[in-house]
Amino acid sequence: MDPTTDKSRAPRSDFYSEIDVKTKHPDNEVDHRPNGGPLLKLLWSEEPLTGQTLFLGGEVGSDGKIYCIPGHSPRVLVIDPETDDVTLIGSKELVSNGTKFKWLRGIPIGDVIYGLPCHASEVLRIHVPTQTITKIPIPYETFYEDPAVAKQQRKMIWKYHGGNICHDGCIYAVPQSALHVLKIDPETDTCSLVGPELPGKYKWYGGVESGGSIYCVPQNSPHVLRISPEAITLHGDYGEGGHKWHGAAAADDGTIVCIPNNVDTVLLVKPGEGDDGPTLTEIGDGSFIQTGRHRSDGKYKYLGAMTGTNGKVYIFPSGSEQVLEVDTARNIARNVGPNLRDSGMERIFQNKWQNGLTNPHDKCVYAIPLSGETLLRIDCSNDRDAGGDGDVEVTTWPLPSPFETLDKWEGGVICANGLMYTMPNNCKAVLKIQPCNWKPDNE
Template structure:
C-alpha cells in the first residue's frame, strides 16, 4: 500500500452526499444480484476482533475451512464456509519478535499451513486436524558466525514478503530486508537459511513460481531474484531503489507479469532454465497514477490472470484497470475512467489483492481503502484471436465501508464462494457471484 497516504482519511471525491450512503451501502449485506452483480455480506467473529492490521493473508486448509495469518492479531482466525461462522484458535497471544506484522502470507502443505515471517523470528505452523498453532525456529545463531549479525537478523523487521513452493517440495520465502532466502522443509518441519548474502532493504516484493523456479519481483533491488533448489541467482539490472514493481501475477503461458508501482513499464519475466528473458512493455502515456498526485507514484498494487489468459492489474492511484496480453506483449487500459465515471470515489490505495473465479469467468479486486468491489468480467473476451472486450464494473460495499486498509488477501472455495481476510475492518467480506448455486 502507499505509505504516504494520510491514515486518517484516504484522498477521495465527495461523489455522493450523506443521503445516498444508506441506499448505496446498507448495513452488513448488499444484494447486487438483481443488477447482475454479487451478493456481498459482512461476517463477524463470535469473539470481537480488536486492533489494526489484523490478518495478512489466508489459505484454505485440508478441512475446507479458511485460516487467516496473524499480522498484529494475537490469534489465528478460522472461517467456516459451510456455516459462515468466524472463530479464533490457538494460543491467546502469539508473539514472535514482538506483536506487530508477525507473519505475512501462508502456504498450505497437506494438513499444515505455514505462515511466512514478516517481523517474526519464527515460522508459524497451523496443524489443521488438531487445530494446534505452534512456531518453528529459524537457526540464526547456528548460521551466522558473528553473534551480533545473528541478533540483528533475528530482530530485523520486514524480513520476508511472500514465498512459494519449489519442485523439491520445500517452501522458499522472498527476502525483503533479510540477508538470506529462508527455506522451510515441510517433510521435517525445519528451517534453514540458504544461498548467497543479499544485503539491502525492501529488495523484493513477492515471488511467483514458474518453470520450476521462483522469480522475485524487484522493488528496490536492481535485479530479479531467481530461487530454485539448485541455485539462487540474480538477473537483469534496473537500478537501485525506486520501489519499482509491486508483486506479480503469472499469465496462462507462464510469463510473470510484474506490477508497475513507481515505474512506467510492466516487467515481463519469461522463465528459462539458463537465463530468463526480461522485457519491459508500456510507457508513461497510459501507465499513470491519478490526477490527485503529481509524483507519478503508487500506480498499481495487485494483479490476477483472468480466465481469458490475460493479466489484470488493479489500480491503487491509477484511474484505470491495466490489461496485459503476454501472447502479444501488449499492455493497455480497459474499462471506464474510474474517477470520471464515479465508479469509485477513493483516489489512492483502492484495491490490492484479487481472486479469479472460474464459475463466472471474472476477476475480483479486493477493496483496500476502496469503497467498492471491482469486477473484471472476461466472458466476452474468451477467444485469444478475437476482438472481445472485458467489462469493468464496481459494486458498493455494505456498511461499515469507510475503514482504510479493510482487507488483506482472500481465498476462493471449491464451490466458488470467496472470502477476504480482515485487516482493519473487523469483519470478513463474503462475495457470492450473481450466478452462484449451492
C-alpha cells in the first residue's frame, strides 16, 4: 500500500455484458495455452481469508514453500507449490503498533525470512523449518536520548519501504518516514538504528543493491540515498517533495532504473567505484513518458519494473497507456507494444499493474495485476538484436473470476521450476501463473 498514490476506484472504459464475462473470465481457472498464453488459476485457502490489504509481499523459504508477509492479515499465509495448498500459520492475531500495514516486503536469509516494518515497531521473524513466528524488537528507547522522540518513532506509521542485503550480510531497511536507517543483523537476530538523522516524510520508496551498496529511490527526498556498511550518504538534488520516482530495478550492467511516478524522466543511478559517488542521469521526457488520458495532472504513471532476459528494464503502466522500455547500454527509453487503452487490451485505466516477475524458462516478464483485469506479459524471446534494436511482444491475458476486486495482489514469487504465485492483497485467493511452455521437472 502506498499513501501517495491514488487508490480510489480505478476507472473503467466500459462494462462487460454477462456473456462477455463468462467467455473472458471463467470461474477460478482460465487456460490461455491454446492461444500461446499462460494457464491462470485461483488457489483458495483452507481457512477462508477475510479483510483487506492482507499481505504485502512474499518469499520462498528454505523448504521451497512461499511465505506471505502480513499487512493487515493477523497471520502468515503459506503456499505449497508442490500441492498448491494454501494455509494460515502462527498466532491468531499478529500485532505490532496496531494491526494495519504491519510489515512490507520480506528478506530470506538461510532458514529465516525477515519481514520489514511498515507501521510495525518490530521486525517479523519467520523460522521456516519449524514455522515459528516471532518478533525482533527495535531499540528506540536506548537509541534516542529524548523519550518523546523515541515514542514518536515507535508509534510512527509508514516507517520503512522495503530494504535489501548489503555485502556485510546484514539487512538495511529504507526509511520512508523513519528518522534513521534500520539495520538487521541475521547473525544475532538484533536490530540497530544507524547513520545520520534523515528527517522528512515519504522520503524514499524502495532500495536496490548494486556494486556493494543499496541505492534508495527519491520519492519526496531531494536526494538518492546510498547505504553501505561503511557510510550512509546523500547524492544529487532533485528538489523536495513531488512524489518523483517510485521503486526501481537493476539492469544487467548494474545501473539502477528508477520508475517515474509524477516526473517525466527516468532516473539512472550508476554505482561508483570505491569511494566515488554514483553517476546520476535523467533520460526521456514528457513527449512519451506520460500518464493516461483519463488524468489531466500528469501523475501516477507507472508502478513496478523488472529486467527482462534481454537485459533491458520494463516499467509497468499504472496510469500510463503503454509499457516503458529502458536500455541502459544506450541510455534510451521508449514505449513498446500497443497502446493498451486504444487496443482494448485492458479495461482499467488506473493502478493497472504493480510489481512483476521475470521468468527465465519462457524469457517473459509478467506484471502482476493490481486493479487491472488482465495479466500483462512482455515476451523478450525474440529480442536478440546485438545493437539493442530488437522488439518485444506485449500481450494481456484475462484473469479468471472473480476478477473485479481492486488492489488484488501485492508481490509475487517465481519457484525454481518456473511456476509463479502472487500474494493476496484484497483478492481472497492466490493467483497461480503457469507459463505456456511449462512442463513438470520429471517430464
